[in-house]
Amino acid sequence: MSVRVVARIRPLLKTEILKDVIVDAAKSAGETTENKSIVRIPNPKKESEAFSFQFNSVYGQEATQAQLFDNEVAPTVKHLFKGYDVTLFAYGVTGTGKTHTMRGGKTMADRGVIPRLLSSIYRRARKVEKDSQGETQVEVSMSYYEIYNDRVFDLFEPPEKRTPAGLPIRDIGNGKTQVVGLTERPCTTLKEFEQLYDQANVNRSTSATKLNAHSSRSHAVLCVNVTQTTGDETRVSTASAIDLAGSEDNRRTDNNKERLVESASINKSLFVLAQCVEAIGRKQTRIPYRESKMTRILCLGQNDGLTVMILNLAPVRSYHLDTLSSLNFANRTKKIEVNEVENQPFFRDAPGKSKLEGEKVSSFSAPAMHRQPLRSKVLSQRNGLQEVTNVPKPIKQFSVYSDKPKPIPRPSNLANISQARASGVPIKSPKRTSSEAVPTVGRPSKIFRPNETVRPAKAADPGLSKDAIEALIERKVNEALAERADQTTVSNPDPIADEVARRLEALEKRVEGQETERAEGLQYLLMAKQHQVRGEDVSALKMYQLALPHFPGNEKLIRKVAALQDRIAAKKAEKRSSAAGGVPLPKPVATVEEDEPADLPAARRKARTEDDESFHQAQAEPEPYAEDDDDFVYRPRTKIRRPPPMKLNRSVTAPSLEPAVKHSPPAYEDDTSEDELATELTAQTPRTKQLLSIINSKDVSQIKLLKGVGAKKAEAIVNCLCDLDDDARRVTSLGQLGKLKGVGVKTVENMRSGLGRMESYKTQSGVAFAMAGDPQVYATTRKIARVPLSDYVMDGNAHGLSGMPSAGFTQLVGSASEDTTIIRLRALCVMLQRWQELQTVLLHIDDRFRFRCLLSWFQDSTSTKPRRITTAAAAFLEQHAREQYEVLIVEDLNLQDIMQVREEEGMSLTAAQLGRVVDIDEDMQQAAEAIKKAHELVEMAVAAGLVQSEVDGTAVEGRNGEEREMADVPAVVDIDWQLQSC
Ligand SMILES: Nc1ncnc2c1ncn2[C@@H]1O[C@H](COP(=O)(O)OP(=O)(O)OP(=O)(O)O)[C@@H](O)[C@H]1O
Incomplete structure (x- = not known):
């Protein structure tokens, strides 16, 4: 079943006037009831034309809280009691009425979805208890938290008790996540709930902005757990009500620095959400839900349940583009299919089945957030879905109508886009060209992210990758076999086989x-x-x-x-x-x-x-x-x-x-x-682990590839290890390694620094860490940047560099001068090296002028910057600019130049060229094969020990472990060299 999307247009605020109203609700053609299902909004370029967006229901300005609840939310309660999870979330630009819809006001009529939902739950609970003549007992408990600046905080805890890092979330398998350490409060009556809820809302981060006097600065997630117990059988289902923070255009908010930080985080998470939705829509294998805590925690409808998205809209002209963007998002969301899976009851005494027991064990009083990442519908486990399907079916296909329908030429290339725009034909979901194809064909920023089939997602395996596990197991087997071969007497071979089996078992157990x-x-x-x-x-x-x-x-x-x-x-x-x-x-x-x-x-x-x-x-x-x-x-x-x-x-x-x-x-x-x-x-860092595993492999061919270690030294190390007692044949720390004969502290540092310097991106925050092993590069970069380091290492946000733009971005890229902007961007580009983070930075540039100069800089193939980032950034800017500043693209940019760059670089990609020419071409289908092949070859090269794969798979070190130039780390490093080696 698709996510049910209902739109709600809020009434005019005191400061808004009637003549500015541009959005209204309408009935769809042939609709006989009073129900409206169309949102109409004029084409910003041609007012006489209107776009129409169709949703499951549309509520106009006059709609009351009660109407919305009764029609959209009340019907879900009975499903909740049947064991289905229910998710309701409000989405919209800041000031469009999300909080009003979810929480509402204090009067009875003004109460929002959440208090009404709880009231309804309690009513139904009493009914269930009464109908079963007391045999079934219903307990209600709740947890409530916010995601503020990409950190999770328990709203039942006062702000002064919060830890700055917030609560950790972790994966608990099957794509589900859990907030660790969250309080779960039982609440037996509506009154008790209201008290708790009001009290918790005081802790929620809200502030006044120019667009909303009480703007929510965080995403708030309320989880209501309903536990029904009949004898030994217990069934738990969860209703989640989520009030997302609204996206905001900082040109309109006049936000101060602190608000900007929040805004950046909000916008980023919403952007990631949009990306996830888009990726799902495109049936991509990689959904980027891990790029924000919100998307990691949130899943539309918890995937296994019912989902209702309330799209809040402002009716006035000042929100025109924002409203269109929200409508487009909702349009895509609507197409997401989710599974409706009933939570199975469990029996108190049956071991291993208890959801509650599981929770108790895994998280001290922690109400787990069992959610799955956004994903496309796979296979419905249609357990007793009859009831659910009775919920009014969403309209199958979303359609956009135009009052004056015209054939919309589907632009096949950029020139066509220009043409289409020039003719005033709206392009609501502009077809991406190459940039779109990047994720589709697995042009990952971490190019050594293994092929799904070869090495499944690392996320599911916190300790070691599957490859590493395989390698470890293989090594264990080899060790055991070698030991056996070493034995002079083969008097008792069986115990050795047993020993191998035992060790493997132990190893698997440890790993898993x-x-x-x-x-x-x-x-x-x-x-x-x-x-x-x-x-x-x-x-x-x-x-x-x-x-x-x-x-x-x-x-x-x-x-x-x-x-x-x-x-x-x-x-x-x-x-x-x-x-x-x-x-x-x-x-x-x-x-x-x-x-x-x-x-x-x-x-x-x-x-x-x-x-x-x-x-x-x-x-x-x-x-x-x-x-x-x-x-x-x-x-x-x-x-x-x-x-x-x-x-x-x-x-x-x-x-x-x-x-x-x-x-x-x-x-x-x-x-x-x-x-x-x-x-x-604590474990060693991934880099140390990698180093130790190479040393412990006792494989001269691998060890000699370490930085500062030649063949002789490698042999000496292996001999030294072999001379040790059986028990001590492994090095377990850098200290031990340093004590080996011929290996001093300096050599160890050398070896280590030769491995995966990008690691610091992953584990540390801030650009300074990116500069870590190399003071010289760091100094140069500083010089280029001409800004103090503190600007880069701003707030240690959870996502490292993503913290930087939020806190220091205005200083960095906010300069009015084109030159300074580019110089700073250039420095950033050199430092970031990772498209993901740079993209976050670019997202904050919401100014036409800077867009233009950045784009031209990124397109300038003569300037020194990683080509991977150049092409991706140019494509991204184009795409983003197209969404935000369509006119800009058509009028100001030299599309021919972009085309030419692509033609020169991308049209005939071969594996051998990948080392120099990366990314973005007009026809990624063609390139996909080459890229795939190149990846396989690189994998082979790594497996053959010809090159060292970086810890996080971002890049590959050369044979001698020498550092690549910071400004010259393409997505695929020296692939042709590797091919030769292969
Ligand atoms: N349906 C409605 N009826 C009456 N007033 C409304 C309605 N919807 C919104 N408002 C008013 O609009 C203003 C903004 O609403 P609200 O704070 O709920 O927006 P929001 O989308 O949650 O904003 P933010 O994302 O900034 O938190 C408030 O003053 C609210 O009372």
Whole structure:
């Protein structure tokens, strides 16, 4: 079933006047009832013409809250009680009435969808209980959180209690995600709900903007869990009501810096949502839902349920283009097919079936957000869907009518587009040319993202990629076989086979289960630490206890828990005795961290506050949950403080081989053990892991490819490893590696720096980290940029560079001068290297003039910049400009030039040319084969050990591990060289 899309046109506000109204609701031809299903809006280029968009229902200005609820939401409640999940979400530009629709006002008539929904749920719950004569019991609980600046915050927690990094989300398999550490509140009556809901809404981030006095600055997600229990059978279903923040055009909002930051984040997430919807519409295999927390969490209709999208529209001219853009989005959304799958009841005693039990185990009181990513409909598991299909069926095909219908020439190329535009024919969903084809044919920004069939999505496998697992298993088998071959007596071959089987089993178990468990444990640890820093010992203890099962038998952790328990007990006793006027008890020796006494001298308290703040800040910077929660790495405090810029490079990306504690004297006695604990428990970085696995492969041909290691040294290393005792034949840390004969600290650093320098993009935030291993490039870039480093390393946002444009963008690209803009962009381009991030930056350029100069700069093939980015950026700018500034494209841009560049570069791509010529051609179908072949060859080259694949698969290092020029890292590096090698 498709997502049900209903549009609602809000009434005029006091500041708006009737003559500005341009949007209205109309009946579709042949409609006999009062129902309206068409939104009409004039063509911005030709007012006499109107576009008509058809949806499931359309509510005009006069529509009441009750009408909307009764017609669109009330019918879903009975399905909720049948076990289907229901998702309702409001989408629209800022100030169009989303919050009014979802939350509404305080009077009975003004109440929005959410209070009405709850009221309806309670009513139905009572009915179900009554009808079953008390045999069925219904419990209602809820969780409520917001996604603010791409971080998840529990709205039941006051803002001052929030951790800057927000709550982590993690994948829990099957494409579902879970918000870890979310509060779930039972609410038995409507009154109780209202209290909780109102209280939580106070915590929601709202601010006044020019377009809305109470603008929501976050996406708010309310999950209402309905649990029906009949005897041993329990059925849980969830209604999610989502009030998305509205996109906003910053030229109209006059936003200040803080609002701009929020706005950037909102716009980005909505853009990603649009991309997801588009990707689904195009049936692409890769849906970019991981690029924003909102899309990661949200799925339209939780995919397995009913989904209603309420499209909020403003009726007036000032929103004209925004309204068109929303209508186009809704148009695409409507075509998304979702599965309607009933949540199966489970039986309390049946092990492994309990959804509730599962939740209890996996997330302490955490109501899980079980959602799936946006995806195309696969196969419906049509369990008892009869009821659901009774919901009024959406109209199958969305159509746009024009009052004066004209044949719309489908532009086959850019010239046609110009023609079409010149003739005034609307192009609502402009056909992308090459830029569109990029994702379709798997022109991934990370070119070594393996072929789906070869190496499935990394996301599903937080610890090791499937290839790595395969390789590991193969290596294990080989090791075992080699050991067997080494044996002089083959007296007992069976035990060896058993041994291999056991080891493989253990390995599989570790890879499949324990890696995930460990990541979860680490998350608890991090949260514990955060609580502890805030002096919340009880919560910290709870987190440590939750972490315990993930690190069974870890003595330090056990000691930590015991110390905290002692300390809490001592505190209680102290409180009691001071309440009784007695002498305070002495504190236990094994305290973890001193609580801040009330009478602490002000200066000291300040120092500590600052310390804590910097800690929080430091935590927020590398964003341990950032971007890819699966690759979670708990970074001990000593390592994530931001050192001065130049030194930062070395200290962060090239971790010293010395123990972490040496770097920073512990503030408290126990902090040392904290860090040691963390060090002990944490995995090495992916780069270190990769290095160690190469060393442990004992494969001379692989080892000799490491930077600074020739054939001789490689042999020496392997000999040295083979000389070790059986047990110690593996190197498990950089320290151990450095101690091998002939390998010093410097060699290790060399080896490591030769591997995947792009790694820093993935795990750290900010451009500074991108510059990490290479101070020279960093210095040059700074020089080019002529802006202070601080502008680049702004706020350590979860998505690294995506934080940068939001916070520092106005300084960077906001300059009025064309030259400065380009110089800065050039610097950014050199630094970013990754299309994804650059795209985010470009998105913030909503100015015709800059669009034009940027586009021409990107098209200028003589300037030094990565070709991959150049072509992609040019295509992107074109596309974006086309949507936003159609006229600009037609009038101002030299399309012939673009065509020529493409023709020269892209038309006859071959695998061998890919190294130099990348991307964007008019006919990607042709190129697709070549690209696919090239990828396969690269895979082969990597597998054959001829080249080293980077950790995150972004680029490939040369044979000698030498660094590529920063400005010259194309999507496929030296493919022709690799081909020769192959
Ligand atoms: N159907 C309606 N009837 C009466 N007033 C409405 C209606 N819809 C919206 N409004 C008014 O319009 C203004 C903006 O609405 P609202 O705050 O709900 O917009 P929004 O889309 O949630 O904006 P943002 O995305 O900025 O949060 C408010 O003053 C609200 O009361």
